[in-house]
Amino acid sequence: MQPGRPLRAARLYLTGVFWRHRWGKGLVLLAPPLLAFALVYLASLAALFVSSFWTVNPFTTEIEHHWTLDNFRTIFESSAYRTIALRTIGIAAAVTVTDAILAFPLGYFMARLARPRTRAFLFVAVLLPLWSSYLIRVYIWRLILDQNGVLNWTLRQLGLGPLHLAYSNWAVWIVFSYVWLPFMVLPVYGALERIPESLLEASRDLGARGFETFRRIVLPLALPGVVAGSIFTFSLTLGDYVTPMLAGGSSSQFIGNVVYSSVGISNNVPFAAAFATIPLAVMAVYLLIARKLGAFEAM
């Protein structure tokens, strides 16, 4: 101890205070991020929700502040909006399942079988696509799936008939599964890697066979990782409008497209806000379930 140094003394004093009043330290640490969030984020969301009860002037598109349920009525009365919501949720679910199926064996291989070098290579291979432009990765699929694109060219070389995938919901499904795949692989890999070797050994010692160990030990422990990944794939699909716009066909309106065109093209924020309550509600339910399954720890 060097009591002669005032700075050190002050620091020790503060340390003591915080040690005794852990609450104080917690508050000091938490105050800035919480305030920032509460102020900006929640206020924005709240304002958005409020505006869904307003309307816009059809000619000048300026917001008129009188309360009405018209936006919600339009959404619920029209079968088109129902179709769009169901299509989006359906494709989001399909993308999530596809990515889980693609990612789980890869994550398992990386975490438990691959040698350190292979693992490092695979890790970089999965992470790097996140760095290359998302727009380009979507656009390149258009060139792959086109009538005279790379895929059909390859099929022709193999003597197979052409596939008509371009500009359809099949294309949207493929592209979404492609661009969100790394978001699924990373948490799945993380969850699998965290399973202690000793648990698997114990299972083996107790006479469980490979598949049984997998079913009763690995799968339950990896589930939070899968759910964490699914939050990304699901929510990203719900909110995206670029992929349907670039890869979709004549029936490829998604929730994101309706919201985007309402706000970015028609300047009808109230209607966009009203429609956005659908993905908001879907994600709220999804998150509550995900939290029960322990996904937040695995994100």
Place this chain on the structure above:
Amino acid sequence: MESRGTRLALATWAALVTAFLWVPLLLILVYAFNESNIQSWPIPGFTTRWFRAAWHDQEVRDALWLSVRAGLIATGAALVLGSAAAFAIARFRFFGRESVSFLLVLPIALPGIITGMALNSFFVFNHMSLSLWTIVIGHATFCVVIVYNNVLARLRRSSPSLLEASADLGADGWQTFRFVVWPILSTALVAGGLLAFALSFDEVVVTYFTAGAQNTLPLLILGYIRLGQRLPEVNAIAFAVIVLTVVPVALAQRLMRDTGVLRRGAANVTEAVESSQITAV
């Protein structure tokens, strides 16, 4: 525990999925050398002029510089706020603790278009003109949670007794931070920061609503895609970005691997941390 067949099947699957991820990226590279700006397959010939064009394109430079600045500032803010929140959540129990973690995850769990639209309304309502700073705010909302998750995961794995030990040995808060907390956290911060930067650098949906007249690199690329005439240039940019990021991504991988070492050999690290602290005091 896996049979030979299972191992082989898993290895094959891993190879196929990796190919699925990489074949389109390789095509981006091929198209970057496309002689014609009409994107047919196979490409008619090779040229490097698009790389030159992209390099000399002032718009590309401006957009790149804006993206880098926005990414760095947003990542910086996220590092401070995210790790502070992670500390509080990991070390203290208080009323509403669960809600806080729920709240922090919201920006990344909710569809980006909602975040973008909400922030846009907020800025308009407060008469904030759209600028670099509104982009930064938009990006920081989802960068915070990336850092938060990384740091929180690391804190959960490290034992709180390390801090007590440090205090017992007479260290003050700063010393504990410098010699105990920082060595544990630094890799998590770098890894989280890199991922946060990557997400910010490539963000389109939120940025569209928070950027205004200026173009970040993804917004510029969207404009070029719209025009449909300078796509090889865009491919060249995309590929240059991949090449430039191999190094930081490989670095992040190394750091994440160290995490594993830390966990498996926690005893060694504890020892090392304590010894470094003792010599310092």
Place this chain on the structure above:
Amino acid sequence: MMRIRRAHVLIAAVAAALCVPAAGVSSSSGLPTKIGKGEGQLNLVAWEGYTQPQWVKPFERKTGCRVHAKYAGSSDEMVTLMRQGGGSQYDMVSASGDASLRLIYGHDVQPVNVKLIPDWKNFAPALKSPPHNTVDGVHYGVSLQWGPNTLLYNTKKVKPKPTSWSVLYSPKYKGKITVPDNPIQIADAALYLSKAQPSLGITDPYELNQKQFDAAVNLLRRQKPLIKKYWALASDEIDLFKNGDAVLGASWPYQTNTLQADKVPVADTIPREGATGWADTWMLSAHAKHPNCAYLWMRWVSTPKVQAQQAIYFGETPANVKACPIMDKLSPGSAAKYHCGASEAYFKSIKFWKTPVAACGNGRNDCMDYTKWQQAWTQLKG
């Protein structure tokens, strides 16, 4: 009850909006009388192909104003962008007729002193003070270019050469058709119906009563299974034609020119029913941060050479009649091809885009307003 009240509010609002420009005139005495030094930057909202390096680079070198362009795919998007962030983000917009009046009545653009644009004198008479950018004698911008929306087709796959819009509605080319993703497309259907079903009594494709509107929307609904994709970006249509995913579509001349330059076998035509079209105006934002650069830009794009360059590049007709000889010099035959210096009769034959409003020409208020168009379009695409 609620509906009626709302309708009243809307009428009142539109009426109020219509009254406002009168007030704007008196305050317009504050027009600039000379162009000051450029501010070094100019933010534009433009159609694809309107800010090509060909004429933007010389402008930047000459004036020191760095041009930042944001492309918009529809008039709606232009209006929204001009209002983004309180309207101070962009200095100018290349608005078509269906956007320009909305911008004027929404106070998003400010009056312009055309005396500062020397080439304004050389504009075709119909484009000096056209109703879509000049209200009560006050100019809200300078006319730029105009042209018709065309029928684009693949010359190898579509035979014989189409002469009617009906090909877009017949199952012969099922799955190979593309049309713009834009509510104003309902007017194209209405234009076709005005000739194909005269009993509907459609005289103006932008002024449709419920019955006429329903007929147009129904036609589009039957067309939907034939569509490969509703194109949102000009490059969408270019890619569709290039790769053979589409052989027939509603288009701008820009796509034809780009495709022909890439040696894709396409041509375009104006079918016998006539065509919808656009007449664009460079307008100045009410909150422009770089007004001097904006004036310099208006002056620059009105000069004969730039007018000719843009006309040839995009495939449209310049406002400045002095551009015609230059067009022929740059690309022989182009002046006639794009009707440079065309007669007023030809100009009038094109149904220029305008914003559909409830209070339409017949004096009644039974026309479908633009919100209805937008909703019908969204539901149509489903």
